[in-house]
Amino acid sequence: MIFAGVLAGGIGSRMGNYTIPKQFLLINDRPIIAHVIDKFIVHNYIDYVITGVNPDWYRYMLDIKEKYYKGVDKLVIVPGGSDRNSTINSIVEQTKKMSGSPDDILVTHDAVRPFITLKMISENIDAAIKYGVCDTVIPATDTIVYSENKEYITDIPLRSNTYQGQTPQSFKVKLFEEVYSSMTDDELKIVTDACKMFMLKGHKVHLVEGNVSNIKITYPYDYKIAQIMMENLQDDMFTV
């Protein structure tokens, strides 16, 4: 089976004055997370959409399901873990209850990236089947700079090799289980990115082409931009 995993474990500490996590803020009268879920619901290859939610907001998410997805069997809600990878693990546990086949694929996606396209989903599924694990990226537009001390630059990597990671990140469920169970507690504390975890354990994480419009809503500024983008969805610039 092919599962979508919507990652909504966050509580949105960078969104300023809003009192609910950013994935629940409305755009066009619909929560951001619902815009994400919609894309996976309509995609023919996705069997189930499993949404991993912060336990404090689990009931709130059930209300969203009741309000926007009444009778939609494709949507499943599970409580997430204390960090990103443990939320993915909660979703993985749910896929095992529902299928447990060694061929199962999981397409994980941020609950706050509502501009994902059906094409990205298709290409993620293809790459996960072919290579085992893949990450959606765009070439970095800005020069990337490192500072190990937050005071001055310690390195500037070659720009042509540098990408900005987006999501989806997709993989064979079986592979995730192998890799996740081999991580020590100390490793899990440091490695918050699933693809980094795969990479550390020796897997080749293949690249899938993302899109500049596949933005992550992190700050109030992004929320504003996202609202404007959603209003202009008919515009070619935003639907490529």
Next chain:
Amino acid sequence: MIFAGVLAGGIGSRMGNYTIPKQFLLINDRPIIAHVIDKFIVHNYIDYVITGVNPDWYRYMLDIKEKYYKGVDKLVIVPGGSDRNSTINSIVEQTKKMSGSPDDILVTHDAVRPFITLKMISENIDAAIKYGVCDTVIPATDTIVYSENKEYITDIPLRSNTYQGQTPQSFKVKLFEEVYSSMTDDELKIVTDACKMFMLKGHKVHLVEGNVSNIKITYPYDYKIAQIMMENLQDDMFTV
């Protein structure tokens, strides 16, 4: 003296169907480059704004000066070089004609980042005086990923040490001359970023805090966003 150097050497190959370089596209009936120049003209500490333009567009830029800055002595136009650093060098040569003091400071800025703030300019001047060279950056919001082969990930650096470089990049003119003249032709071909050049030659490039709204207009998508942002400039979200 304190100089601003507006870098307009580019011809905008990523802007799709537009027939003029992106810095000359209009926002609110005013070229993007003029929005940039305005900020430096009004800043009290800046003595002169030297704009380095691609030689093919030098006359076009003179027309902009005539149309929007008639009688503004603070604005100087010079033909730029074949790449970013040689355009900076053309501007540096101009500063030497106008001052040549060992204390001269140059604040360089992309002609396509119209949302620079007066605060960023002030902080750049302070840091360049204090440390010799500085770069304006924001903490990377996306996870940064490397691929040396464009197929799969070869490294994912620690996110907390990773920044997106913006501009201004500011420095003592004297220091730039030392560093630039010590670069070999091969080095100059590879190193397109001024701060990387300083870093390679052993200088500590200090960090100055940028802003997410200080975007670079690279793609048609950015141009659209920039137009909307400019219309909303009264809004707190865009003027922080």
